[in-house]
Amino acid sequence: MHISERSPLKKNYDIIIIGGAIMGASAAWFLSDNKDFDGSVLVVEKDPSYANSSTMHTNSCMRQQFSTDLNVRISQFAADYVKNLRKFMGGDERVPELTIRNFGYMYFADNEDFADVLRESQRVQLRAGAATQLMSPREIKEKYPFYNVDDIVLGSINLIDEGYWDGTAVFDWWRRQSKERGVEYIANEVVAMTKGKSGTQIESVTLKSGDVISCGQVLNASGPRANRTAAMAGIDVPVEPRKRYSWIFAAEQPLDQDLPLTIDPSGVHVRENGGGTYQCGGHSGIDPAVDYDDFTMDFDIWQDHVWPILATRIPQFEAIKVQTEWAGHYAYNTFDHNAIMGPHSEVSNFYFLNGFSGHGLQQSPAMGRGTAEMLIYGTYKTLDMSPFNYERIPNNKPIIEKAVI
Ligand SMILES: Cc1cc2nc3c(=O)[nH]c(=O)nc-3n(C[C@H](O)[C@H](O)[C@H](O)COP(=O)(O)OP(=O)(O)OC[C@H]3O[C@@H](n4cnc5c(N)ncnc54)[C@H](O)[C@@H]3O)c2cc1C
Structure with missing residues (x-):
């Protein structure tokens, strides 16, 4: 399908999110919901129909049965978030009340x-x-x-x-409400990144339309294409x-x-x-x-x-x-079947939100919240997600999650 690319409104954003499916949308919404953050956010999505995204192919279920405490707590937050969606979205009466089957x-x-x-x-x-x-x-x-x-x-x-929930409703409302709060979504594809002289900062991303957009921080939320996106920053991620x-x-x-x-x-x-x-x-x-x-x-x-x-x-x-x-x-x-999130150890303004196999939909509320905290404060404020840091990969310290489907 041919997508007509759109140029962004500005030439410079505080945060550029690459991929606007469930993870990108969650991070964008939690950023827009944070009172300590008033920066600009651009979400670049190469296919706004999301036809081939993992998000559109999902089973849309959640479970509490994981083998690590952190993964259980991530799903507990998912259940709380889904059952209280309207409350989390500021009591907005347009937002449906959801249940878990x-x-x-x-x-x-x-x-x-x-x-x-x-x-x-x-x-x-x-x-x-x-x-x-x-x-x-x-x-x-x-x-x-x-x-x-x-x-x-x-x-x-x-x-x-533990069971089915309406992931599409949450996804739709994250996009709708964050757009209303000023997050900009565009149909375009990130095709390259340029680093500064020191090699430790991404200065700009290049879009398929030819636009070159400078950025404060970049978030890789590109799903199965995570490694392709990371490669643009000279980084290898085992996804x-x-x-x-x-x-x-x-x-x-x-x-x-x-x-x-x-x-x-x-x-x-x-x-x-x-x-x-x-x-x-x-x-x-x-x-x-x-x-x-x-x-x-x-x-x-x-x-x-x-x-x-x-x-x-x-x-x-x-x-x-x-x-x-x-x-x-x-x-x-392929390293340990778990999420990879937070900043890269050397290219410090390049952030991961990758590697979710078959459990990303249910992890999306906690992952978006944690990512927004890390982007804004440089640390996690609610659940400590640091076990998912990228460094565990070069340090060869896998997190063993035995309940993988
Ligand atoms: C068959 C199946 C069943 C599943 N069942 C469940 C389940 O029951 N429960 C559960 O919790 N999870 C489930 N999952 C997993 C869940 O669907 C995924 O983990 C989650 O959707 C991942 O979301 P994402 O945003 O990371 O990736 P995606 O949904 O793949 O989105 C990535 C987006 O990035 C865009 N993109 C990529 N590269 C670029 C670029 N360079 N520029 C711009 N845009 C780009 C893509 O177009 C895409 O829209 C299932 C997955 C599958 C495939």
Whole structure:
């Protein structure tokens, strides 16, 4: 699709955000919401339809079941933010009141090693105030009789603040309200950056339209293209596009209760979608990095891999009909699957907001808030996000998050 580029209104901004999907929009909104900040913000988005962004391909669910305390707390803030969206947006009565459809995420372990991971993660989650319950196969079968649990040794589920939420509504309102407060969004693409003589500051970004715009700080919110953007600043960030397939199907005989977002030990996952339909996700076992523009569907994966797994786990799903399918990209952090945020250690006005794989939508409120704090104060004021600093990569200090989907 051809996008006609627009030049920005000014030649100089305090903050330029590269990428205006959920992360860029969150950071822009939290900046616009901060009373200590009255600087100028430009959001450059190469495709304002967002058609190929991760944000448009999402499952739009949140969970409290992570294995690190910080990731649990990030999702707790997401739940608080979503349930109190209007309040967070200054009581604006145009903003809808949202809820979370709490069907929970059901993790299945089919071996003792992974069961131990679930047990250990539950302890972390309970300490942080989450309501995760471990379930034996018998308990699972009693509550969710439709599952085949013959190979399962343990299940883990949490029915509070865990399930579907309307990510699109939050995204729309972040953009709308921040624009009303003076944040400028333009359709254009950042194609180059220029550093000052010392090499430690980005002085300007060059846009596809040819405009050269000088900046105080630059935020990389370019999703799966994070490394391409970082390369313009001479930086390498270990994030690459990985393809993830989604299918929405209707069941001939729908389940008579909500289906939790079920994570089969194979990695295939499926959840309630309402009205007798279900949303399923999976990927190829090989899982290479793909081209930034490669969204071709692999139809064999469904037939040969995903559907047989589904029908084994939930025999009622033998008789189903696919309604829609698509391929999207995870911005996959190959180093440790976690977020990378905050300033670069040498190019100190270049900030990251990258590497969110399959959990960026729910992390977006805390990430936008933390990023705004770091940009304004040079430190985190609410949740300490410093474990996600870029330096952990050259220092080879990964954060191990075991609950990755
Ligand atoms: C199939 C699938 C299911 C998912 N399910 C969930 C889920 O249930 N829950 C959850 O929390 N998360 C989920 N996620 C993850 C979540 O969707 C992402 O982590 C999140 O949307 C990432 O947002 P982003 O803004 O970082 O990236 P993106 O949404 O990809 O946005 C990046 C933007 O940057 C723009 N851009 C790139 N380069 C430039 C440039 N040089 N100049 C200007 N603009 C540029 C792009 O056009 C794009 O709009 C899922 C993801 C996928 C793919």
